[in-house]
Amino acid sequence: MARLTSLAEAISENVHDGDTVAMEGFTHLIPYAAGHEVIRQGKKDLFLIRMTPDILYDQLIGVGAARGMKFSWGGNPGVGSLHRFRDAVENQWPRPLEIEEHSHAAMANAYEAGAANLPFAMLRGYIGADLPKVNPNIKQVTCPFTGEVLAAVPAIRPDVTIIHALRADRKGNVLLEGIVGVQKEAVLGAKRSIVTVEEIVDELDPPSPNSVVLPSWAVTAVVEVPGGAFPSYAQGYYARSNAFYIAWDEIARDRDSFQAWIEENVMKAGPEDFARHAKKAA
């Protein structure tokens, strides 16, 4: 059964130095508050996994929390570069970053394989592309029935997966709606999982019998953090702050302004500071 706890406890109990950590959320429901708690607790040598490392992973890389990253698209969507990620890869600042790069299709398949308790995923992918030349974790398998050669990548099995969801009930059952990304697969493929939610309610009351629900017994810790996905968004609660995504380009471009921003908005802040973003959408 999931433990309903505080964010500080959830992170300190479940995220350890050196862990392989997936924080997922495909544009929607990115677990910013939890990621900031990881930074505040000074976790280090993490191997980060995420399909679309955006601002949150730019922050984790920029503070030097990561030794490596597995990903498929590392940019600020619609804006441009992730400057902290680029600084790490191009100039090894603040430390070198080992990268394992895939395509979205391969990452999505690899998460699914992790959830399905399989050792690897296969796809009709990477045809004519150069990534297999630079990533030894992209291999080939031959179909035993047709002889077709397909791409193979290892299943993703994080030590801990962290996601943000819409709400949970008091038993710790969790509901996601809208763009659900790979969060279900990332949680089910992980050894441990932390879910922050906009609110904890008496009755989960899923809108449909086919809603994405993660049962309490498949989740390790649940934490109520209203606004915890800001500046990404929570469907039905608040919209994506595209203005902040645009503003991040300037903040992160310079090492000093980045560090000042982290000091002010992460180190001197707490999960409760996200609540002001949580006003229900009209």
Next chain:
Amino acid sequence: MSDFTPTEMMTIAAARALTNDDVCFVGIGAPSAACNVARLTHAPDITLIYESGTVGTKPDVLPLSIGDGELCDTALFTVSVPEMFRYWLQGGRITTGFLGGAQIDRFANLNTTVVGPYDHPKVRLPGGGGAPEIASNCGQIFITMALSKRGFVDKLNFITSMGHGEGGNHRERLGMTTKGPTRVITDLCILEPDPVTKELTVVSIHQGVTRAQIIENCGWPIKFANAVIDTPVPTETELTTLRDINARTKKAHQGNKEAA
């Protein structure tokens, strides 16, 4: 006819490439603008799909990311990302993929990964995202990007997604049954692969653009088709539609700048 910018011409020419029957996988940025202009003009029933899982979406403002709430709010349905890539893309349900890129070569291979060596890049770009499998699994690919020497290069440092590879029947030799890039729409002209060599060739030139300008802005000695036509100028409806959606988008993306 009112005046129009080269970028407006590019977006409108790109929109015209799409039809009402298309099921289109939409890349962010210029492709997204073109696909929505098509939907709001001559192709009202086009199915637009974004890789975040939104199918049949009809955004009122252009999304900044591929997963803005606007896309989900206006979609016919929304699926998980593994389902999107496995059932819908790999399943062969998408007629057209619409991509942008940082760099392209004469065979319409794209690079969005690195400038310089992969291990010690001069510029680290975002990477491929969905592009490698969009390029191989969609029925055909349209590409839109501004013509410049930096973008249209003689040799790519890295092939993020394959177009026509080394040209000729390279796709077939690798077992692909899809057409690959069939049109590249720029701000100066439209390119299509030669039917045999698959080298990109100028087939249509936008109003006011000279051949010399096109040659000057391309990183390889670019070829012109035997019959090059003039790209029809934007209609009043096309221009108004594009400007309206751009204005709505600009307004929507301002606003809450508060720090996290």
